[in-house]
Amino acid sequence: MPDFGLFYKEWRQNKALLTTIFVAFMINNPFTVLSKYNSYRGCAAQQSEWGGTCLFTIDYFHGTFISLFWIWGVVLAVSQIGIERSKGLSEFTLSLPYTRGQVFNAKFMIGGMVIVVPQLIGYVLSVLLLVLLKPDQVFYFHYYSLGMIIVSMLAYSLVMAGGALTGHIFAQLLVSFTVVISPFLVITLPAISMDILFGGRLAFLDFPIPEWMMYVFPITYVVPNWVGHSPYYLVIPTVMNIMFYIIGYISFTKMSNERNGSFFLWKALDLPVQVIVIIFGILGFGCFGYAASGGIGGYLFGMAAGAVIGFLISYFAIYKKTKHV
Known part of the structure; x- marks a missing residue:
């Protein structure tokens, strides 16, 4: 288990990015519900003019930006390993009285919490909004909300593993993209x-x-088509999350992580x-x-x-x- 000092160091070093990602993940799902509700209110206000019928529906398969939020996992992983190594901060981190396993786990745990916790909060807030606003129809809400937590973690763990294998940002992104x-x-x-x-x-x-x-294959989850299929398929990216974590952990603990400019460590x-x-x-x-x-x-x-x-x-x-x- 990583020491509290490592968590504090990671927070102080990346607090602006961590805060931005936390807020973005937390408000995105409720914002989607409110945005659809505002569209419905605008339609209802004009209904008397054109005589149509307005329905308050929320379809998570179409018209939401949540499917793009896996990008935040990529940005966070690049910041925690690629940018830290490129700036020479990894030497300072590795000089602290902690094992490399503790360092990697601290990074992964704080990254995972910043990705998972705000999405769970946003999910609960969205449930409350749906109870309050009473939409006519909601499609794929629970499946999509849970799925995006797993998919964003998949992007994060994949790029973390790529960063643990490689020596600079370009290599980290190129290896991760190649896997995708x-x-x-x-x-x-x-x-x-x-x-x-x-x-x-x-x-x-x-x-x-x-x-x-x-x-x-991870590329399948880049577009939201997966939400239209069986929810049991989410077991596959969950297993891949574990696999990429293991690859990243072994690479980070067994290889040199100091800044040397090499493509592969x-x-x-x-x-x-x-x-x-x-x-x-x-x-x-x-x-x-x-x-x-x-x-x-x-x-x-x-x-x-x-x-x-x-x-x-x-x-x-x-x-x-x-x-x-």
Whole structure:
């Protein structure tokens, strides 16, 4: 269990951001209810002029900004690890008489509380508003409110794990973004390439991906479509939250966290990741070349260009250290 001093240090260091995120999460759900109510009141005021019917409905699947609030989890994780390391504050934190595990847990716990607690408060306030205002219909309120707590924590834990693995802000964001788009990189690009090479004769590409499999990938939760499906799918991002926490904890405690400008803190990852980037560059530019030319010649030319571009990007991103700020 982290010491109170670590919580106080995290609060003093990020109090402006923590306060902003807390307030934003707390008022967003009640603001949504009040905004819909004001729209209904405006409609009712004009009803006598055009003779229509006004209904006070709240649909969390459409017309709410709550689905964008996972971004606050990303901002908080970048501030707690990426910005702290880039400014050299991590050396001071690690010099305190605490273990690295205590430091990481203090960051994660205060981040989790700032994400979860205000959303629970906002949920309770929204329930009270719904009881008071008595809307005609409310869609997906409970499922969406609970789901956004899990999704915003998923974004936070993912970027925290990315920050614990990498040495600066750009690397933290790039690794996190790569994990988010991993289904496209791991499944779609190879499938398209195989389809091109076999002349479109691979019948298995015509079958849709099972719905449950979509929820294994974090990118699914970026858009609010998940709210229209089974609430049991929220178990998957809950498990991913735990997994990313474990990855972040192990990386933070076992690797050097001082500011050294390296892309990955664990140097053994450099070469395998570079090879993977080159492979994705070959496949991606090969598919683009085929789409642009419509022939296998364009596909081969795109593969060659992708190999060069993938090598250059991976070399300068991974092996060239960033300057200290």
